[in-house]
Amino acid sequence: MKKPRRSAAWYGKNDKDGFIHRSWMKNQGFPDHAFDGRPIIGICNTWSELTPCNSGLRVLAEAVKRGVWEAGGFPVEFPVMSLGETQMKPTAMLFRNLLAMDVEESIRAYGIDGVVLLGGCDKTTPGQLMGAASVDLPTIVVSSGPMLNGKYRGQDIGSGTDVWKFSEAVRAGEMTLKDFMGAESGMSRSAGVCMTMGTASTMASLVEAMGLSLPTNAALPAVDARRTALAHLTGKRIVEMVEEDLPLSQILQKPNFENAILMNAAAGGSTNAVVHLLALAGRAGVELTLKDFEIASDIPLLVNCMPSGKYLMEDFCYAGGVPAVLAELRGSLRKAKTVLGGDIAAYADGAECFNRDVIFPLDAPLKPAAGLRVLRGNLAPDGAIIKPSAASEHLLKHEGRAHVFENIEDMKATIDSPDLDVDENTILVLKGCGPKGYPGMPEVGNMPIPRKLVERGVRDMIRVSDARMSGTAYGTVVLHVAPEAQAGGPLALVRTGDTIRLDARAGVLDLLVDEAELAARRAAWVADAPHYTRGYARLYIDHVLQADKGADLDFLVGKDTRPVTRESH
Ligand code: FES
Numbered sequence: 001m002k003k004p005r006r007s008a009a010w011y012g013k014n015d016k017d018g019f020i021h022r023s024w025m026k027n028q029g030f031p032d033h034a035f036d037g038r039p040i041i042g043i044c045n046t047w048s049e050l051t052p053c054n055s056g057l058r059v060l061a062e063a064v065k066r067g068v069w070e071a072g073g074f075p076v077e078f079p080v081m082s083l084g085e086t087q088m089k090p091t092a093m094l095f096r097n098l099l100a101m102d103v104e105e106s107i108r109a110y111g112i113d114g115v116v117l118l119g120g121c122d123k124t125t126p127g128q129l130m131g132a133a134s135v136d137l138p139t140i141v142v143s144s145g146p147m148l149n150g151k152y153r154g155q156d157i158g159s160g161t162d163v164w165k166f167s168e169a170v171r172a173g174e175m176t177l178k179d180f181m182g183a184e185s186g187m188s189r190s191a192g193v194c195m196t197m198g199t200a201s202t203m204a205s206l207v208e209a210m211g212l213s214l215p216t217n218a219a220l221p222a223v224d225a226r227r228t229a230l231a232h233l234t235g236k237r238i239v240e241m242v243e244e245d246l247p248l249s250q251i252l253q254k255p256n257f258e259n260a261i262l263m264n265a266a267a268g269g270s271t272n273a274v275v276h277l278l279a280l281a282g283r284a285g286v287e288l289t290l291k292d293f294e295i296a297s298d299i300p301l302l303v304n305c306m307p308s309g310k311y312l313m314e315d316f317c318y319a320g321g322v323p324a325v326l327a328e329l330r331g332s333l334r335k336a337k338t339v340l341g342g343d344i345a346a347y348a349d350g351a352e353c354f355n356r357d358v359i360f361p362l363d364a365p366l367k368p369a370a371g372l373r374v375l376r377g378n379l380a381p382d383g384a385i386i387k388p389s390a391a392s393e394h395l396l397k398h399e400g401r402a403h404v405f406e407n408i409e410d411m412k413a414t415i416d417s418p419d420l421d422v423d424e425n426t427i428l429v430l431k432g433c434g435p436k437g438y439p440g441m442p443e444v445g446n447m448p449i450p451r452k453l454v455e456r457g458v459r460d461m462i463r464v465s466d467a468r469m470s471g472t473a474y475g476t477v478v479l480h481v482a483p484e485a486q487a488g489g490p491l492a493l494v495r496t497g498d499t500i501r502l503d504a505r506a507g508v509l510d511l512l513v514d515e516a517e518l519a520a521r522r523a524a525w526v527a528d529a530p531h532y533t534r535g536y537a538r539l540y541i542d543h544v545l546q547a548d549k550g551a552d553l554d555f556l557v558g559k560d561t562r563p564v565t566r567e568s569h
Contacts, residue, residue, distance in 0.1 A: 039114060052191075091443065092121075093551070107137060115137055129212070140238050158306040210336070265301070268301050271372060275480065290385070298368075301366045324351045324352060373505070398425070401497060430447055436486045461476065465477075465479065
């Protein structure tokens with residue numbers, strides 16, 4: 001016998017409650033037959049004018065609705081909190097878990113049978129998926145899609161990546177302020193997310209490789225009519241998923257996560273993917289640890305997109321997009337179910353590459369062994385990460401003297417001082433930017449190169465912190481050091497003048513200070529007073545897990561799939 005629809009508990013009853021649920025919905029002009037027991041599909045939308053990357057989602061929502069109606073469902077769009085990466089302070093990451101709570105409770109409280117997640121900007125994709133995973137209805141993703149390539153003076157310019165480059169060039173006196181300001185309008189010239197392989201396009205690529213969206217979802221430009229058609233087809237498919245009883249948990253299995261890790265390496269994807277995948281796995285009840293990311297250590301870099309390469313997402317789309325990369329990875333891919341009900345290998349069937357300078361073949365890759373490296377040692381007992389594909393080869397094995405910034409304010413106030421006692425061999429250390437310390441773990445790990453060194457032509461140095469970095473950023477940057485300084489991790493004990501050893505290939509990050517000295521420093525250490533004492537930020541500080549656990553809130557891990565039985569009236 002078929003499982004009764006979840007929505008029947010809201011709209012299928014001929015009593016006072018059924019009257020109330022239906023009658024108020026009818027004020028929008030829905031006819032009786034919308035409540036005849038057909039699947040009710042929630043369209044969970046993070047559209048907002050304060051999240052410019054998601055500004056195209058209203059159009060896509062309408063296309064999803066067309067597909068839902070066509071397949072015999074009843075679409076209902078609802079808003080959730082939106083997170084505009086470039087607009088929010090102190091950092092959008094502080095609110096990823098709040099979005100996840102909003103999504104989870106909205107899905108659970110309303111009488112819907114399946115969900116289409118419309119997201120794109122960095123934290124919206126993982127936040128929506130985390131919330132949806134904790135309710136576990138049939139769920140599918142439509143992403144915003146990337147902006148068209150940025151253009152300035154006849155050249156392609158990439159979101160984020162070129163901002164960092166231009167701003168360093170201005171500091172070095174190599175670019176005028178007028179040119180810098182001029183590039184601003186050419187960089188973001190259509191709806192969509194950052195068109196580099198930053199966090200948004202990384203997460204969209206991983207979503208596709210996990211089988212959580214239809215094929216080609218990640219790379220189709222936001223304004224490409226084919227994305228609107230894909231949204232329509234997604235609307236049709238979610239109705240079928242409800243009929244087939246295909247919940248999200250069947251697609252959030254360990255092999256799906258492993259395929260995401262493989263794709264992240266091949267795409268030169270964002271370091272942020274690590275915290276997001278760990279947090280999502282925690283919701284889904286999948287055992288995933290930093291160690292699992294080592295399965296991709298030998299996966300080469302295939303996608304030649306900024307920040308690890310030179311092209312942009314529009315080029316990636318025209319070259320074949322994620323299906324073409326999956327075709328290259330076919331030998332490594334795990335068997336894993338997708339929203340289409342079959343195996344992920346089907347996403348690569350018939351895929352072709354149309355530009356080998358954008359998507360390299362596995363046997364002649366752009367860079368060998370490009371996967372993120374997990375680092376451990378007495379400076380990061382619970383781990384840290386580095387992205388070798390965006391780093392300087394000569395710095396990946398290095399021993400140097402630390403220069404410590406106690407917090408972000410200290411760094412900003414002193415980094416450009418002519419008296420700063422640093423050279424190109426110095427290792428810059430930044431404390432107080434982990435999940436609890438900032439709070440929210442901002443993207444400041446790629447701290448600027450000190451001006452006196454920039455002026456001498458230095459463009460990269462080793463930087464170590466408990467922060468994250470933007471997916472569009474580059475450099476030899478050690479991130480997510482766990483435990484963070486504010487939680488009393490060894491990072492809190494580092495002092496200027498100490499020696500640090502990094503060996504990225506061997507996975508080592510050590511502080512070369514003897515145990516007795518470290519014990520004395522620990523005895524004298526006191527945590528900084530928390531920056532926030534009320535509201536959501538306080539809740540976050542009190543409950544956030546460390547980076548190696550995905551920085552979710554401890555009480556949000558896991559799921560609750562019980563039916564909602566209590567009535568409101
Ligand atoms: Fe929104 Fe990059 S800032 S995707």
